[in-house]
Amino acid sequence: MPSQYRPASVPQAPPAPSSYTPGYAYPSIPRQPAGYPANPYEPLRYTAPVAYPPVVLPPPTRPSRWPLAVVVALVLAVLGAGGGAVALGAFDRNVAVAWEVGQGRPGAPAATNRDGALGDLLNRRGTAVLGKDQAAFLADVDRSDPTWVKRQETIFANLQKLPLTAYGLKLHADRAYDSAVPPALRERFGDQARAVGVTVTYQIEGIDTEPVAVPWVPVFAPVDGRWTLVGEAGPDKELPTGVGGQPWDGEAITVQRSDHVTGVFSAGRDNPAKILNLAEKALGRVAVVRPAGWVGKVFVIATRDRKVFDAYFGDNPERVDQVAAIAVPHYNEVHNWGSSNRYAATRVIFNPDQLDEDQLQLGDDLTHEFTHAAMAPVTSGWTPTWLVEGFAEYVSYKGANIQQSKLREALRGVSTADLLAGEEFYDEPANYLTGWLACRMISEKWSEAKLIALYEGFQSTSNEDAVINKVLGISRDALVKQWQEYVARQRA
Structure with missing residues (x-):
C-alpha cells in the first residue's frame, strides 16, 4: 500500500459546480452478482463478476497538494430532500420494515435451546430499535458492568438518530468466534461465553x-x-471486516443531511455543514461525468x-495512518x-x-471517493486497478488548469x-498520476x-486486451505504447 502522497506540484482543481441540475431524476442502482474481498487490501482477483471492492489510498497530509485518495470512515448518505444541512436529531420517520430477526417472533413462546434463545433475544432487540423502546433494548444486557451498559445506551441513542426504514438482526449459529471472546469475559464466564456471528440489516431512508x-x-x-448480551468479540483478525465500524458504533x-448527502458526525465535535457543502460540490463534479447509472x-x-x-484494518493495523478514507461497498x-x-x-x-x-483538499478527496461510489455498480474484481484509480483521479481533476512545468x-x-x-x-503512489494520465x-484521443x-x-x-480492442480498436500493447509516449510528451 502506498504511504506517500500526490505530488505537491500538481495544481489545484477549479471550483466545482455548486449543485446538481435542478430536478434531475437519478435512477436506482442496477443489480449484479457480487463478491467482497476479506479485507481492504486483498488483491482484486475473483472467479466470477463481482461488485466494486474497497479501495485504499494514502492521506492528503504532509506538504503536498496531490493526496492519493480517501476511503472509509464517514457515513454520508445522500438524500433526495431539498434544502441545506438540517440536524436530524431523533429522526421522525415511519419505519416500514422490520427485517428478519433470528428464529423468534414477537409474542412467540420462549425458546428452550441456546440458539433459539439467542434468536429470540435478537428479535426483541431489533423490535426495540424499531419501536424506540430503550428499556426493552437494555432488558437483555448484562447490568453488572456500568461501562458496558453505558455503551449500549449510546448505541441505542445513535440508532434512533439514524433515518432508518429497516433494521433487524439475524443469528448465524454456525459462525462461532469463541476464540475472540475478550479475556475478562472468558475469565468470568469460562466456556459458557459464546461469540457468534449476527447479520445486522438496515436501510437508510432516501x-x-x-x-x-x-x-x-x-x-x-x-x-x-x-442468555444475556455480555459483550462483543475482538479485536481479532479472524472477525469479518467492518465489525465495530458501523455508524452507530463508537461515541455519540x-x-x-443536505440535498444529496446524509452524514454521521461526532456530536458537538465538528462543523458538519462544511463537509456537507463540500460533499454536495463533489457530487456535482461526479454528476457531470456520471449523471446516470447510480443512485446519485x-x-x-x-x-x-x-x-x-480502525475496524476495516484488522489484518493491517499498521496501515491505518496511511489512509485518508475508504469507499466500502455493501451487499x-x-x-x-x-x-x-x-x-x-x-x-x-x-x-x-x-x-x-x-477545504480544497477535502473537496478533491470527496470527488475521488464519490467517483468510486458512482462507478461501483459497473466495477468488478476484474476492472484493472489503473483504470479504477485513474478514472477517479480523472474526474477529480477534470477541467483543472494543469501547469505543464509542475506536471x-x-x-x-x-x-x-x-x-x-x-x-x-498501490506499491507506488506515482501510479495514481500515471493512471490519471x-x-x-483516452478521453482526449477517443472521447x-x-x-x-x-x-x-x-x-x-x-x-484487458479483448476489452481494449473491442472499445478502442487497438491492442493492449498498442495502448500502453501510446500512453508511454503521452507521458513522455508531458515530460518534454
Whole structure:
C-alpha cells in the first residue's frame, strides 16, 4: 500500500459546480452478482463478476497538494430532500420494515435451546430499535458492568438518530468466534461465553434502495439462568471486516443531511455543514461525468472515533495512518457469510485525522471517493486497478488548469513500464498520476464516452486486451505504447 502522497506540484482543481441540475431524476442502482474481498487490501482477483471492492489510498497530509485518495470512515448518505444541512436529531420517520430477526417472533413462546434463545433475544432487540423502546433494548444486557451498559445506551441513542426504514438482526449459529471472546469475559464466564456471528440489516431512508447487511459479533453468556448480551468479540483478525465500524458504533453521533448527502458526525465535535457543502460540490463534479447509472446519493461516516475507522484494518493495523478514507461497498448479505451477495450501496468512511484538512483538499478527496461510489455498480474484481484509480483521479481533476512545468516536475523519475492491473499498483503512489494520465489520454484521443465504455467493459471478463480492442480498436500493447509516449510528451 502506498504511504506517500500526490505530488505537491500538481495544481489545484477549479471550483466545482455548486449543485446538481435542478430536478434531475437519478435512477436506482442496477443489480449484479457480487463478491467482497476479506479485507481492504486483498488483491482484486475473483472467479466470477463481482461488485466494486474497497479501495485504499494514502492521506492528503504532509506538504503536498496531490493526496492519493480517501476511503472509509464517514457515513454520508445522500438524500433526495431539498434544502441545506438540517440536524436530524431523533429522526421522525415511519419505519416500514422490520427485517428478519433470528428464529423468534414477537409474542412467540420462549425458546428452550441456546440458539433459539439467542434468536429470540435478537428479535426483541431489533423490535426495540424499531419501536424506540430503550428499556426493552437494555432488558437483555448484562447490568453488572456500568461501562458496558453505558455503551449500549449510546448505541441505542445513535440508532434512533439514524433515518432508518429497516433494521433487524439475524443469528448465524454456525459462525462461532469463541476464540475472540475478550479475556475478562472468558475469565468470568469460562466456556459458557459464546461469540457468534449476527447479520445486522438496515436501510437508510432516501439513500438505500434495499437494506444492506453488515457483521456484528456479540458475546452471550448465561446470567441468572438466561442468555444475556455480555459483550462483543475482538479485536481479532479472524472477525469479518467492518465489525465495530458501523455508524452507530463508537461515541455519540449527530446526523445531518443536505440535498444529496446524509452524514454521521461526532456530536458537538465538528462543523458538519462544511463537509456537507463540500460533499454536495463533489457530487456535482461526479454528476457531470456520471449523471446516470447510480443512485446519485451518498452516505458518509465522519466521526472522530478512531475505533470506527480502525475496524476495516484488522489484518493491517499498521496501515491505518496511511489512509485518508475508504469507499466500502455493501451487499444484501455479509460478504463472509453470504452465498449470493448482491451489491446494494457504497459507504464512504473518513480517517478522523483527515477531517481538518483544507477545504480544497477535502473537496478533491470527496470527488475521488464519490467517483468510486458512482462507478461501483459497473466495477468488478476484474476492472484493472489503473483504470479504477485513474478514472477517479480523472474526474477529480477534470477541467483543472494543469501547469505543464509542475506536471513535468512531478513526472521526474516516474516509471511507465506498464499499466498495473492488480494490488501492486498501490506499491507506488506515482501510479495514481500515471493512471490519471492514461485516462486523460483516452478521453482526449477517443472521447470521454469511450473511456467510460472501457471502464464498463470489465464486468464479465478480465481480458484487458479483448476489452481494449473491442472499445478502442487497438491492442493492449498498442495502448500502453501510446500512453508511454503521452507521458513522455508531458515530460518534454
